Amino acid sequence: MADYKILFTGSVCSGKTTAIRSLSEIETVDTDAKVSDSVIRRKQRTTIAMDYGVLELNENAKLHLYGTPGQERFRFMWQLMMSDLVADAEALILLVDNTRTDPFKDIRFYVDEFRDYLVKRRLVIAVTHADVRANPDYNYYMNQLKRMGLFTTVMFIDARDPADVLKLVKEVVGRREREVDWAALAAKLADNSTVPEAVAIPDQIVNNDAAKPVSLIDAAVNTRGISGAMHLGADRKVISSNVGSMQSQALLKAMVNLVSALEQKAAFLGKIDNFMLCGEEQETLSVFVEEEQALGLSSDKGLSLTVVKQQASDLLQWSRNDND
């Protein structure tokens, strides 16, 4: 019996757990926990260690499906998986959430993180949530990836649809496993589908308040260690804010003014990413800048600056949803 392994990775909410559940014939092994950071914007629970599922391709071939946790703070698990559990995997499937503000930032990040791992195996990019946001489209992905020097397969999938996810498997092992009846396999897995049309959604879920989208500001303050947030537009004017302290609010505005001035006068030095102000007895104030928006945060002085940066990056990656 041939045993194949595939590793799924990608940002939080990109569909890793869902894709594995779509394909697995066993009850998947999930290690999810209640969300305690910026991810609350998208879901209430998240994978903290790994996902695992199994699919029998035919009598002679079995596929083991592994999924990494999406959050960067669990990257030690990525290393652990790469060096041990999935050291012999056939391919890395990078799931890319098309609703993120800049999906290519995610691609660059994950390709960089898994660079050594990819030397000996295939990379397949699977774009998800295209039903929510169609653009960037396939051609745009191909052009951008070419510019990045990445010549790889790109497929648009719905992680909830087993037949769709199965296409990824066929792409990876199809040439070596010519005896697999892919159509029959898709039919066998049809019950795993969680595409809305295929399942009856109970009223209590439809009416569940927890399912309502969480605003950027609410998501920020639901994040451990963050006490206030200020969302700014492309013109660096405040869109919304819930920074409680007048002192912090005034200082954040001064920081934003400074950043705006530097963006005009010091553009030749490069793009400003962030500006952080710290003090031993004060909460940390930070401004994170993108072309179309900026985010000001006040956070606990004990919260690591690296964690604050990660949280801000995630919050900004989903913030375009506010305008949809």
Add this chain to the structure above:
Amino acid sequence: MIELLEAVDELDFIEGCCLMQADQVLSSTFPASRRHHETIAKKAFTYVFTNASKLRSTHDEAHLEIGEKRVSGFKLEGSQILICLSSKQTNVVNVRNNVRELYNGLQQQAQMA
């Protein structure tokens, strides 16, 4: 505080540093090719620490990431500001801890002398 400047400049990940007081550079090890970073950092940190003082805040450390670089400003005693240049890839906590450790060490030495 020139000793602090020299000690910080010895750190592998610091590409240049300068000590300033009241808008004036007292001493600098910034390479000539990074003078623009020094100028921007001087203005930015003077502005933000002045604002912090006006608002009676005790914030005394700032980090600005611009292009591929990071400039970090540390407000010292006597309203001096130490500015350090590092790569954006360098862990910011590493920069902070090393500068603080060297500063505290030098202060202890001064007290004992």
